[in-house]
Structures are given as C-alpha cells and as structure tokens.
Amino acid sequence: xxxxxxxxxxxxxxxxxxxxxxxxxxxxxxxxxxxxxxxxxxxxxxxxxxxxxxxxxxxxxxxxxxxxxxxxxxxxxxxxxxxxxxxxxxxxxxxxxxxxxxxxxxxxxxxxxxxxxxxxxxxxxxxxxxxxxxxxxxxxxxxxxxxxxxxxxxxxxxxxxxxxxxxxxxxxxxxxxxxxxxxxxxxxxxxxxxxxxxxxxxxxxxxxxxxxxxxxxxxxxxxxxxxxxxxxxxxxxxxxxxxxxxxxxxxxxxxxxxxxxxxxxxxxxxxxxxxxxxxxxxxxxxxxxxxxxxxxxxxxxxxxxxxxxxxxxxxxxxxxxxxxxxxxxxxxxxxxxxxxxxxxxxxxxxxxxxxxxxxxxxxxxxxxxxxxxxxxxxxxxxxxxxxxxxxxxxxxxxxxxxxxxxxxxxxxxxxxxxxxxxxxxxxxxxxxxxxxxxxxxxxxxxxxxxxxxxxxxxxxx
Numbered sequence: 166x167x168x169x170x171x172x173x174x175x176x177x178x179x180x181x182x183x184x185x186x187x188x189x190x191x192x193x194x195x196x197x198x199x200x201x202x203x204x205x206x207x208x209x210x211x212x213x214x215x216x217x218x219x220x221x222x223x224x225x226x227x228x229x230x231x232x233x234x235x236x237x238x239x240x241x242x243x244x245x246x247x248x249x250x251x252x253x254x255x256x257x258x259x260x261x262x263x264x265x266x267x268x269x270x271x272x273x274x275x276x277x278x279x280x281x282x283x284x285x286x287x288x289x290x291x292x293x294x295x296x297x298x299x300x301x302x303x304x305x306x307x308x309x310x311x312x313x314x315x316x317x318x319x320x321x322x323x324x325x326x327x328x329x330x331x332x333x334x335x336x337x338x339x340x341x342x343x344x345x346x347x348x349x350x351x352x353x354x355x356x357x358x359x360x361x362x363x364x365x366x367x368x369x370x371x372x373x374x375x376x377x378x379x380x381x382x383x384x385x386x387x388x389x390x391x392x393x394x395x396x397x398x399x400x401x402x403x404x405x406x407x408x409x410x411x412x413x414x415x416x417x418x419x420x421x422x423x424x425x426x427x428x429x430x431x432x433x434x435x436x437x438x439x440x441x442x443x444x445x446x447x448x449x450x451x452x453x454x455x456x457x458x459x460x461x462x463x464x465x466x467x468x469x470x471x472x473x474x475x476x477x478x479x480x481x482x483x484x485x486x487x488x489x490x491x492x493x494x495x496x497x498x499x500x501x502x503x504x505x506x507x508x509x510x511x512x513x514x515x516x517x518x519x520x521x522x523x524x525x526x527x528x529x530x531x532x533x534x535x536x537x538x539x540x541x542x543x544x545x546x547x548x549x550x551x552x553x554x555x556x557x558x559x560x561x562x563x564x565x566x567x568x569x570x571x572x573x574x575x576x577x578x579x580x581x582x583x584x585x586x587x588x589x590x591x592x593x594x595x596x597x598x599x600x601x602x603x604x605x606x607x608x609x610x611x612x613x614x615x616x617x618x619x620x621x622x623x624x625x626x
Contacts, residue, residue, distance in 0.1 A: 168312045171244030174279040174304035177272060183242035184269040187233055189225050191262045197229040210262065225260040231296055233268045234285050238302050242270060243281065246305030250280060253298040260287075260295050270300070279304045326451040326458045327585055327611040330489065331362065334614035337621055339366040342598070342613075343405035343414040346371040346398055349421035353379045355600060355609035356418060360390075364613040368414055370404050372396040398422045402430045406438060409595050416616050418598040428466070431593060442592040443467070443477035446599065447485050448575045449615050452584040459542070460486060460494075460562040461578070464571030465599065466590065472514050475564065476527060479518055481591035482562045483530035488622030489615065496522075497541035497560035498534025499570070503550055505535065511566035518564070530562070531555050538563075538574070587611035589619070596620055 172181075191210040198204050208226045231254050238247045260266055267288045274282040281304045286297040342365040347353040353376060356367045369376055369387070373394040380387050395401040402422065408414040417438070419427050431438045446465035449458060462482045467474055479496060486494030498515035505512045515534030522532035533556035539546040544558030552558075565571035578584040585608045590597035596616035600609050 168310065169240050169245050170311075171246050171305045171309045172242060173307050174243070174275075174281065177243060177275060177281055177304060179272055179275065181242060181272040182270065183237050184267055185233070185237055185241065187236070187266050187268060189260050189262050189264045189266060191223060193229065194223055194226060194262065197226050201226075201228070203228075222261045222263065225262070225264075227254075227256050227259075227296070230256075230260055230266070230287060231298075233266065233287060234270065234300060237268055237270050238283075238300070242272070243302065243304040244309065245311040246307075246309035248303045250301040250303055252285070252300045254296055255298055256296050257294045258289070260289060265290050266295065273299075276301075279306060327587070327607055327614075330458075330587075330611055330614040330618065331364075333490065334364055334617040335362055337364075337617050339363045340416045340596075340613075340617050340620050341366045341368065341414045342416040342418050342616075343368050343370060343408045344418045344420055345401050345405040345427060346420035346422040348372055348375040348379060350379055350383055351604070351609075352420040352600070353385065354383050355604070355606070356420070357385050357390075358606055359610055359613035362610060362613075364610065364617050365416065365418070367391075367418070368393065368408060370395055370401045370408075371398075371420065398426055399430075402427045406430045406433075406436065409438060410436070414595075415620055416596045416598060417593075418613075418616075419600060424465070424599065431590075431597065438593040438595065438597075440592060440594060442481065443470075443474045444590055444592040445474075445478040445481045446588065446590050447482050448571075449485070449489070449587040449589065449611065450575070450578055450584045451586075451611070452578055452582055454582075455542075457561060458489065458491070459560075459578075459584075461571055461575045462562065462564055464565065464568060464575045465588070466568070468568045470567065472517060475514055475518060476521065477592060479522075479532065479562075479564050480527055480529075482564065483527070484622075485589070485591055485615070485619055486561055487529055488619040490618075491561055494530040494561045495556040495559050496530050496532040496534075496562040496564060497536040497556050498532065498564045499538060499541060500535035500566060501537060503535055503537045503540055503552060503557075511535065514566070533557065534564075536560070585611065587615050589615050591619075 194208045207224050210223050270283045270285050273284050283300045285300050287295045344356045344367045347356050348371050359365045369392045445463040448461040463478050483494050498518050500511040505516045512535040519532050519534050521527050533554045540550050540557050541560040547557035579586050588599040596619050598612045598616050
C-alpha cells in the first residue's frame with residue numbers, strides 16, 4: 166500500500182519540484198497497446214522492426230512516455246485531486262524497453278482559478294532528454310489523501326517463458342519426427358510451423374489424400390516433406406513407432422488420432438518404446454504472472470499411480486526440468502493438506518518421496534511434500550502455514566496425487582489463469598509430443614521446443 170497526499174493550491178510556491186523514476190517494461194507497452202488501440206509493431210516485443218531478421222527491443226510509445234507526467238501530478242505535486250488543463254509536448258529522442266526514465270516537473274507560475282503552470286521533462290539514464298513541454302493543471306483546493314490498497318493489479322497474458330524455450334531450441338538441429346495422422350488442420354499446421362522454426366523435420370504418416378486435402382485448405386506446400394501413405398490409424402501409429410526403432414525418427418508426434426491408439430503401440434512389450442521407467446506425461450506451463458515455468462505431472466497417462474510409479478513420474482519430470490535449463494528443479498508433491506495424515510494416502514506417498522529424494526533414490530532435484538497447492542506455489546501462503554522449505558512457495562514441478570487432480574489443475578491453469586501448456590510424454594525411448602486439439606500455435610511450437618531440448622540433453626555424457 167502507498168499513501169499519497171496532495172499540496173493544496175494555497176500552499177504551492179514557484180520553484181517547487183518533484184520527480185519519479187520509471188523503468189520501461191515491455192509489459193507496459195502491451196497494456197498501452199490494448200488501452201489505446203495503437204498496435205504499431207514498433208512498440209511490440211519480438212517484432213523485427215528494421216527487417217534484418219532479428220527481433221528488436223521495442224520503442225516506447227511516445228504518448229506512453231508522456232503519460233508519465235500525469236503520475237507526478239496525480240501522486241506527488243500537486244498530488245491527489247489534481248486535474249489536467251493542458252500539456253504541450255516536444256519529443257527529442259526515443260526510449261526503449263529496459264531503460265529507466267526520470268520524470269521531472271517544476272512549478273513556474275501560479276494563475277487564478279487554482280491553475281498551476283509547470284515545466285516538464287523526462288530524461289534517460291545517460292541524461293539525454295526524451296521529451297519536454299509545459300503543463301497547466303488545476304490544483305486541489307484542499308489537501309486530499311489517498312491510498313492505493315484497493316487499486317486492482319494487472320497481469321499481462323504474455324508467455325515469455327515459452328519465448329525463452331523457443332530461443333534455446335531454434336539453434337539446434339531439427340529432430341526427425343514421426344508425425345502420426347496429421348489429417349486435421351491444427352495437427353498438420355502445427356507440424357509444419359515447427360518445421361518452419363527448424364524445431365523438427367516432420368515425417369508425415371497417414372492418409373495421403375486427407376493430408377493433401379488439409380494442406381490445400383490451409384495453403385501449405387508439402388513439397389520436400391516425406392509422406393508415408395497409411396490410411397489406417399492403427400497401422401500409422403505402428404509405423405511411427407517402427408521409424409523410431411529404425412533410427413529414421415528421434416521423436417514421435419501425435420496428430421489427429423486417439424491418444425490411446427498411439428499409446429497402445431508405444432507401450433507394447435515387444436516392439437514398443439518402453440524403457441525401464443514408467444511412462445508419464447508432463448504439462449510444461451507458461452502461467453502469466455509467474456516468474457518461472459511450471460510443470461504438472463501426471464495429468465494424462467497414469468490414472469491412480471502407485472508409490473513406485475510416482476517415483477518414476479517424479480524422476481521423469483526432474484529430468485525434463487534439467488533439460489529445460491532449471492539447475493535444480495524444485496518438486497512439490499501435492500495433496501489436499503501439507504501434513505501427513507494416514508487417512509489421506511497421498512500425504513504418505515508425498516512424505517516417502519521426499520525422504521527417497523533425501524537418500525538419493527530420486528536424483529537431480531529438491532523434493533518436498535506433502536504440500537497443498539497454495540503453499541507449493543505462493544511463498545506467503547507457505548509462511549502463513551509455518552512451512553520452512555526450499556520448495557514451498559517456489560515449486561517448479563507439481564506432482565499430483567492422480568490423473569483426475571492433474572487434469573483438472575492443468576485445465577484450470579489453461580482456461581482460468583490463461584496459461585499456455587506444452588505436452589510431452591517421458592520415460593520412452595524418445596520424446597513423445599502430445600498436443601491437444603485446443604492448443605494454439607504457441608503451445609504446439611513449445612511442445613516441439615521441449616522435445617528438442619530434452620533430446621539434446623539426453624545426448625550429453
């Protein structure tokens with residue numbers, strides 16, 4: 166909470182000054198674009214403004230920069246109760262995301278009817294002036310006090326963590342990927358988009374007629390892509406698995422077929438993609454407002470996993486976290502409460518998993534549980550409950566008690582918290598990319614980027 170108090174007109178005197186400092190953030194430019202309707206790409210992150218093929222730091226919108234004067238007038242001098250009467254502006258230079266600006270005003274004249282005139286200017290860190298002008302405001306008649314406790318905050322729905330994954334993966338060689346049944350618009354477009362970003366080299370397996378028809382609908386050219394004609398979905402899935410064993414593909418990607426049909430061939434004891442580990446699914450989620458990636462497992466394969474299966478589920482997620490650049494993934498084993506209760510089996514599993522990690526039976530991460538959802542991801546909730554842990558409040562990975570809980574959690578994050586979700590199956594001979602029909606382009610790209618990074622990590626000695 167910040168408390169603001171104004172200086173009434175009767176107490177103003179020529180020469181009074183005030184200033185604030187403000188960091189230019191890309192999030193501010195998104196807010197300005199939405200509020201003003203100005204969608205000029207010069208002001209938006211990750212756009213190539215000069216056409217050299219590399220995204221540039223966005224230029225701060227000039228009117229956003231100028232709007233910072235109002236923060237000084239409304240909060241400091243004269244302060245709450247002030248109203249604008251006029252403002253002249255002369256823009257001398259540009260500011261960019263990442264620069265800190267100093268916003269200054271100086272009272273130059275007092276006029277009748279509570280009108281106060283100010284010299285106004287904004288400087289960059291190196292002292293150069295960005296904008297200058299003259300403002301006239303109507304000062305408050307009496308002192309006004311205001312606290313901003315009830316001012317609602319804003320969360321920008323921007324998925325910077327997925328952007329980072331794409332940046333990490335795009336320099337890698339594309340993974341030869343068996344794409345099974347890309348016979349629907351999103352399935353084919355997602356594979357081709359990932360190929361365009363050099364994340365995968367797709368081998369398209371399915372009904373060639375349907376694939377060609379979909380390509381025509383989306384205006385895609387399939388020239389140069391390997392296409393294996395296999396109209397039967399069951400046989401297409403078997404072919405995808407076979408390509409992994411033959412070394413022609415290093416990843417498997419689900420297209421427009423039932424997940425169970427694909428998994429049936431993956432889990433076969435003879436000719437499948439089993440390893441010594443339990444297969445498990447991991448949602449890699451970019452949640453707006455969260456300063457790190459969040460992984461949820463298992464929400465798609467293991468319905469009611471045993472303790473032994475949860476060991477593999479946890480280890481699989483840690484391995485994936487390491488491959489994505491998390492130095493020591495923090496794993497929260499979730500339950501409804503954060504204390505061990507014999508009547509709630511998931512709390513006992515969580516305590517055992519934590520102890521197993523302490524003894525080195527689960528490696529590479531910090532594991533703690535049982536934790537409830539709130540104290541796993543929110544440090545204040547953890548403090549309120551008196552939980553002292555390196556994981557509580559900072560979890561990178563959430564291991565859920567069962568598939569129902571995981572699926573509901575992932576869907577709530579996606580549709581209520583506006584998270585983007587990439588999906589991958591771990592524990593097989595190769596990464597398996599599982600996309601949902603509801604996934605947008607960013608989520609599909611992120612799934613391929615996750616697979617590429619994990620594939621690269623596995624090759625390390």
